[in-house]
Amino acid sequence: MHKHYVRAVDTAPLSGQYDSVNVGRYSLLNNLWGESGAASGSQTSQITSMKGSTIAWKTNWTWTGGYGVKSFANIQLNTGINQQLSSISNMPSTWRWSQSDTGAVVADVAYDLFTSDTPGGSNKNEIMIWLANFNSGPIAAQYNAAGHAVPISKNILIEGHKWNLYSGSNGYNQVYSFLLTNGTVKSFQGDIYPFLSHLIDNEGMSSSQYLTTAQAGTEATSGTAKFTTSAYSLTIN
Numbered sequence: 001m002h003k004h005y006v007r008a009v010d011t012a013p014l015s016g017q018y019d020s021v022n023v024g025r026y027s028l029l030n031n032l033w034g035e036s037g038a039a040s041g042s043q044t045s046q047i048t049s050m051k052g053s054t055i056a057w058k059t060n061w062t063w064t065g066g067y068g069v070k071s072f073a074n075i076q077l078n079t080g081i082n083q084q085l086s087s088i089s090n091m092p093s094t095w096r097w098s099q100s101d102t103g104a105v106v107a108d109v110a111y112d113l114f115t116s117d118t119p120g121g122s123n124k125n126e127i128m129i130w131l132a133n134f135n136s137g138p139i140a141a142q143y144n145a146a147g148h149a150v151p152i153s154k155n156i157l158i159e160g161h162k163w164n165l166y167s168g169s170n171g172y173n174q175v176y177s178f179l180l181t182n183g184t185v186k187s188f189q190g191d192i193y194p195f196l197s198h199l200i201d202n203e204g205m206s207s208s209q210y211l212t213t214a215q216a217g218t219e220a221t222s223g224t225a226k227f228t229t230s231a232y233s234l235t236i237n
Contacts, residue, residue: 013046023050025079028057029215032071039065043220045073054094054233059217062102062224074112074217075229080236081214082119085200086207091193093234095131095216097186097227105223107134109184111192114173114213115205121212123173125205129195130177132184136221138166138177155181156198159190167203176203192234211236 009023014030021028030045041063048056059073097109109132115125128138140149151164156178163178178195199205214234218227 009047009050011047011049013044015042015044019045021047022078023047023055025053025077026055027076027078028055029074029076029217030059030071031073031217034068034070035063037066037068038063038070038222041070043071043073052233053235054231056230056232058226058228060226061220063220063222065222069219069221071220072112072215072217073220073227074215075232077214077234077236082210082212083236084207085115085196085205085209085211088193088196088211089237090191091196091214091234091236093188093190093192093216094231095188095229095233096231097131097229099132099134099218099228100226101134102224105134105225106136106221107223107225108132108136108219109227110177110216110219112213112215112217113192113196113211115209116212117209119210119212121210123212124209125199126170126173126175127195127199128175128177129192130179131186131188133179136219138179139168139170139175140166140177141168151179153202158194158198159188159192161185165198165203176205 017032019030043061045059063070111129113127142150153165156163162181166177
């Protein structure tokens with residue numbers, strides 16, 4: 001019988017642009033990296049509980065006007081990273097979340113992974129796995145006449161769901177984005193390593209790349225929302 005101990009955690013709200021708090025294997029990052037692009041707005045994030053390796057947290061945000069993504073509040077995994085992709089066997093994860101909106105919002109809910117040529121080095125590839133798309137869209141190398149991103153591959157079956165894959169540069173590194181062909185996944189339980197395997201097997205990503213960052217959160221662009229994660233865990237084996 002396994003006992004899961006509830007850990008005493010710092011549940012103080014984070015409201016500063018780059019405020020963060022560490023608990024166990026994770027960090028909560030408020031990460032309002034694009035807030036200067038907003039006409040007005042604010043965001044507050046906080047941990048609500050930690051039990052075993054499962055963390056719960058929430059973020060409330062409102063952003064008005066301006067341009068671009070304003071923030072990526074997220075949980076970052078700090079153990080097991082900086083391994084070469086070829087040495088990773090699996091990355092089991094659970095993520096249960098909900099969101100309540102006030103009016104129209106532009107946002108997404110996604111895992112966000114980065115790889116580099118060296119441990120802790122500069123970003124070479126960004127891999128996003130979108131569990132929800134709220135009136136937003138991925139980076140792509142090509143857009144159609146309506147301004148929508150064009151996928152490089154369609155209907156990829158991974159972990160029981162079908163995904164379209166988009167690829168393009170953000171000006172700093174290559175970005176690969178897996179988006180659900182339809183709907184949202186508010187309760188994910190599975191392995192996220194097969195997304196990396198797909199890029200290695202089909203898109204020429206080198207398995208000698210190092211996984212330097214593993215985060216999961218919500219990219220907020222505009223509107224008002226309350227985002228709640230009731231359970232999140234990630235392990236790199």
